[in-house]
Amino acid sequence: MLLGLLEDGPRHGYELKHEYDERFGRGRSLAFGQIYATLARLLRNGLVEVDAVEAGGGPDRKRYAITDLGITDLDQWLSQPEPPAPHLQTVLFTKVALALMSGRPATELLDVQRRAHLARMRELTALKAGGDLATTLIADYALFHLEADLRWLELTAARLDKLAKEVAR
């Protein structure tokens, strides 16, 4: 991701941090330590180079530029699909199964979860109302995933009796 920002032109570490936070952070900013650790790794692998060094010490004096190798690496990363996450281990399923196995009310567990999901979806929808397109798209990403959870939850709610028999064995 840092390579993507560097392709536009050389930057200092702190500039990269601020640009990343502004564009992609959405309330969760990158730590400086993480930025400098990543830059050190990219430097070691020849994907970036130090473009200028100002007088004085410390890592924030260096300005970094992307190398040709770095551009090739960025090309490759952008052209590769992300692995579709299989999510075969979910805490939610484990909770439902354990509730059924122990004779606790699984329907209530799903009702409580639905309410929590919908409350978060309302927050994200409100975020979209006042946001730019980038905010809308990232909120939509979260909204569609939460909606997928809820669809699973309804399907599970409709099959609880069957599941109860199965986990009782």
Place this chain on the structure above:
Amino acid sequence: MNALLTARDLHRRFGRTLALAGSSVEIEAGEIVAVMGPSGAGKSTLLHCLAGILLPDQGEMVYAGRRLDQLSERERSRLRRDEFGFVFQFGQLVPELSALENVALPLRLGGTGRREAEQRAEEWLERLEVAALGRKQPGELSGGEGQRVAVARALVNHPQVVFADEPTGALDSLNGERVMTLLVDAARSRGTMVVLVTHEPRVAAYADREVFMRDGRIVSPVLAA
């Protein structure tokens, strides 16, 4: 709680199917409430009872201090026309009338003159971003355009309550979002209550809160442990 619209212990049977099995809900003026639940849970039946379209076999509905279930059909019709607005999934526009005439219809039925009614209808079409479509017939509109016209018609009379039954059910995500945004913005700016039936969580997320139905009953809120 100072509810504008209340349902108490509603029961409604269709043949051998029990659609409502003791539903109670209270909704305040200006609230936007999503009614959710699986197919057959009784969502639409509840909405039709709350709107005075359908009478329950048992239980009562109170709107602004009046027992809806005890009004005559004529009084309920007048209430629906003057104080309620409706948006459904399909087929709600009168096919013989233009989009503008469709939006003006509730005003005309309430006795507003043609010129004033059409002027106000035009303002609503503009607000719903379909001002250019006023002269078109419903058959010439896309699904999203038709729903915007329907929302304009539901709101033109400044109703106290808008009842919307799967208003985005036939639309793609982008059009559905736009229709919801326009409906909710307009309702909030006027303090209009919206009772929204939907099975889509993303649509329900536009509401202030949701009530969830299962087997004809509203699942009471359970506090998280």
